Amino acid sequence: MGYLRNHLATVVTSCFAVFLTGMYFYMPPILHQLLLVSIIVTWFLVVVCYLAQKSVDWTKKYGVHEHSHVEHGLSHPHEEKKVD
Numbered sequence: 001m002g003y004l005r006n007h008l009a010t011v012v013t014s015c016f017a018v019f020l021t022g023m024y025f026y027m028p029p030i031l032h033q034l035l036l037v038s039i040i041v042t043w044f045l046v047v048v049c050y051l052a053q054k055s056v057d058w059t060k061k062y063g064v065h066e067h068s069h070v071e072h073g074l075s076h077p078h079e080e081k082k083v084d
Contacts, residue, residue, distance in 0.1 A: 006057070010049040017042035 004011055024035045
């Protein structure tokens with residue numbers, strides 16, 4: 001499953017976004033516009049990372065599984081059994 005259930009990228013990006021959000025209140029007003037843009041972008045990245053990982057988790061849980069065609073007596077996936 002990995003560290004933090006594979007949400008390590010989301011956690012790291014969230015920590016950076018929280019840091020930037022906190023720095024907004026300590027920096028001089030001349031940097032507020034730059035920090036505001038950076039904060040919006042990093043929180044957007046947090047959402048994208050979270051949704052991407054949830055999508056991967058869902059597809060691995062409910063995705064199409066490869067079946068062995070040898071156990072069904074088929075040599076090719078699209079080949080049908082012939083009835084004699």
